[in-house]
Amino acid sequence: MRIAVCIKRVPDSASRIRPSGAGIETGDLKFIMNPYDEIALEEALRLKEKLGSSEVLAVSLGPADAQAVLRQALAMGADRALHLAHPGVSGLELDGRQCARALAGALRAEAPDLFLFGKLSIDDQSAQVGGLVAQELGLVSVGEVVKIEWTGERFRLHHHLDGRIEVVEAAPPVVATAHKGLNEPRYPGIKGIMAAKKKPLSSVPADPGPPAMEILRIEPPPPRQPGRIVGEGPAAVEPLLRLLRKEAKVL
């Protein structure tokens, strides 16, 4: 089975974000593999381990240092990596349609049986690139998957829809986006890290096409009014309830 996993480099969720014009300051940000993409990659590796004779291709669209997350993917166990080079350093420069077109264009020829994405990237949070790639390529897709089974002919994909669980069956090729709960991603070991250095990583320019929308500015969220400590221990409960009713008017 051929599996392609699309991964994005994003600022660590512990980062402070400093807006700057229509972008953010990236100088001292620590970038990591998007956590949901890590789950997608782990699932690809588990499918490969179960099925044997499979290939896992890791793909990342981004600036030169996106290759760092591709090396990490190779160290975790991906077989080869494809970097779609684009100069945008923050990861906000391309909209969902552009990302999807660049990825779909590069993956069309690879013709994987399974395309895996994270359910969203924790930077831009648009939650659409997987679905749009499926549309670009005319494929079926299932979002926010928490379990993937392979029957030998078809995938069985389980996902949550606000209180409902649905199981979708489809023959390859299929696009799926990974949600938390699908698995616990592994850490790359020393052996993996050494092996990754010899695995193929190619880089080609991305072809995202024209933008569909434009970021005008990025600002910090409106500051919250400073709060106050109502008191200590259970004695503070009654004054708190009075404040919630009379001042905050939420009870």
Add this chain to the structure above:
Amino acid sequence: MPGSDVLVFVENHRGVLKRAALEALGEGRRLARAAGGRLGVILLGTGSSVRAEGLLGPQVVYRSEDPLFDSLHLEAYSVAFRAAIDEFQPGLFLLAATAIGREVAPLAAHLLKTAVAADVIEVEPKGQAFEVRRPIYAGKAIASVRCPRPAVVSLRPNTFPQEEPAEGPPPRVVDLPAPEASSLRARVVESRLAAGSDRLELTEADIIVSGGRGLKGPENFALLEELGRTLGAAVGASRAVCDAGWRPHSDQVGQTGKTVCPKLYIACGISGAIQHLAGMSSSKCIVAINKDPSAPIFQVADYGIVGDVFEVVPVLNEKLKEFLAG
């Protein structure tokens, strides 16, 4: 002006319209009215005909009773969307950013050759485009984005006022096509309620009671469940306790979980890591209960109680019962 017509996808499950979808409908009506455009609605699945007749205000309702739509058959949704979009020619396609909204939004975006402006908290028409505001980095920043028409915008639940029952002539009702079930490549073979599906969905709850490591173990979340029942609140959790397996991942609030904006958020035994604060700091009112007075959660809380959750929460629950009854 061309492109001032607004088409809203209203999520229907067996005759029950999703609250977040009614919020999208209310915003759709406001935007259509402001621009002098038409309002159209897409309603799919069992019960949509009855609901369609009850909607006053939209000029057109596109509907299909086909039970294929009761499960998320995206190929069927795509066929229905294409027919509605081809006829209505919207300048704006609006929907709620729910689990289903996130899956169907790319269908509309592909048909209209655009991207989705996702999880938006403000929409304003600006000339031939819309300017929207959307939180990014789980709310650590807000992006203002220019979306040319036709635009596809998904709205963050719990942010816009709900649709008010309107007066007006009944809408024109148009039947949408549905494909033959046998022609679908992806088939839903099972659809069941998830465990705990009777519970309130975090992103739509008015009140959230949330717990962190300060609760010391999964069994102690019973305290919060109880407080939740008193308040009619959903129960959330921090990343640490979800990663530890105390609570399901679907309960996690934060940058790698859910972003929530309830009226009232009560954080119990949560220290307030930056990725947690990102997911809840747009709540209208925040209460923190923590025994460490220097916990960062107090920096964003409107009201804080310094104290042991095991002492404070039971008293809070009892006093609330009296308070709400009185």
